[in-house]
Amino acid sequence: MSRWYRAYAGTVKDDKLAEVAVIAACSRSVAIAVWHALLESAAETDDGGRFETTPRRVAAALCEPAGTIAATFAAMAEIGMITGDAVSAWKTRQYESDRSTERSRRHREAKHRDVMRNGQAALPGRCATLPESEAESETQDESAGAASSAPRAPDLALDEAQRRCCEAAGSQRLGSFAPIAEWLHRGADLERDILPVIRARPASGGRVSSWKFYGPIIAEALLKRSPAPVSQGPPKVFVVKGTAEWRERVAAGHKPGMTTQHPRTKAEGWYFPAPEQQGQAAKDMAEKDKAA
Numbered sequence: 001m002s003r004w005y006r007a008y009a010g011t012v013k014d015d016k017l018a019e020v021a022v023i024a025a026c027s028r029s030v031a032i033a034v035w036h037a038l039l040e041s042a043a044e045t046d047d048g049g050r051f052e053t054t055p056r057r058v059a060a061a062l063c064e065p066a067g068t069i070a071a072t073f074a075a076m077a078e079i080g081m082i083t084g085d086a087v088s089a090w091k092t093r094q095y096e097s098d099r100s101t102e103r104s105r106r107h108r109e110a111k112h113r114d115v116m117r118n119g120q121a122a123l124p125g126r127c128a129t130l131p132e133s134e135a136e137s138e139t140q141d142e143s144a145g146a147a148s149s150a151p152r153a154p155d156l157a158l159d160e161a162q163r164r165c166c167e168a169a170g171s172q173r174l175g176s177f178a179p180i181a182e183w184l185h186r187g188a189d190l191e192r193d194i195l196p197v198i199r200a201r202p203a204s205g206g207r208v209s210s211w212k213f214y215g216p217i218i219a220e221a222l223l224k225r226s227p228a229p230v231s232q233g234p235p236k237v238f239v240v241k242g243t244a245e246w247r248e249r250v251a252a253g254h255k256p257g258m259t260t261q262h263p264r265t266k267a268e269g270w271y272f273p274a275p276e277q278q279g280q281a282a283k284d285m286a287e288k289d290k291a292a
Contacts, residue, residue: 005043006094007036016079018158022178022185023075025254025270026068033062034072035081042087049090051082067253074273161190165211168195170204179211179260182271183218193221212261219263236271238262 011017012032020031037058041051059069076082081089158181165180166172180194188194197217201208208214239245241259249272250256259268 005039007039008093011035013159015158016081018181019079019185020072020075020081022181023078024068024071025258025272026064026072027255027258030062030064030068031072031075034058034069035076037061038076038082038087042090043094049087049094050085051087052085065253068255069253071253158184161194164190164195165198168198168202169208170202171208174203174208174211176258177211178258179215182260183215186271188218188222193218197221212259215261216263216266222263236273238267238269238271240267240269 017031017035018028020026020035021028024031037053038051041053042049045052055070055073056066058064058073059066062069073082081087161180161184162177165177166174183194184190194214197214201214201217203209239249240262241256246269249270254270254272259270261268
């Protein structure tokens with residue numbers, strides 16, 4: 001019988017997975033698919049959250065570039081969703097009582113105690129052990145109690161930020177939210193730096209067709225508020241679209257349409273991990289693939 005695992009409501013809109021998508025320069029759908037591939041592997045391995053799948057296997061399963069999946073693994077490790085080859089919060093988010101074999105065993109033991117206490121025996125020709133499905137249905141209340149005490153999914157900060165930005169712009173048709181998500185990831189404040197800019201230039205007038213429009217204005221607001229550059233996480237370098245290095249990044253798995261605008265030069269491109277960070281992440285993933 002296949003193992004199963006808990007998938008919590010809100011996973012699709014989880015701000016951590018949105019952050020993974022920004023760091024790895026992939027779509028949110030790819031980040032979600034990779035996360036569930038890791039959970040599925042951990043459930044099949046059944047060893048306290050340890051997974052046996054590798055970036056190359058997940059890339060093959062999802063029909064995505066190997067470089068993109070390796071970057072997604074590295075991003076999940078960077079923000080603490082995975083540690084080494086294990087899901088970090090597996091033991092707090094998954095429960096031993098979820099295993100159907102364990103529930104069936106407890107049910108059979110309870111039935112046996114009832115039979116012995118009442119002096120009854122199983123009727124001839126009937127199976128004394130309930131089928132798996134029946135045992136699970138009779139312990140539904142117990143499972144529901146375990147689910148209700150499970151930790152809640154994290155606050156959906158990025159999804160809420162997108163909702164408020166759409167509200168401020170007066171439009172939900174501005175394309176990918178990646179340019180604004182990038183500013184949030186780099187440390188821009190939603191209330192002080194982003195929403196005032198959008199409210200002052202709503203998209204309802206027809207002049208704004210993309211979230212990219214607000215990038216240079218947000219950058220200017222940030223420079224006025226603090227002359228220090230806004231940064232968060234490991235060092236990153238900006239690669240301009242159309243350059244030789246950009247083509248190398250695309251060949252390695254970066255999606256050509258995922259771009260943002262440099263706050264000072266106004267050039268279009270994307271922030272990538274600095275060579276030493278990227279090299280270390282690629283080396284770690286390559287060693288894991290080799291071991292597999």
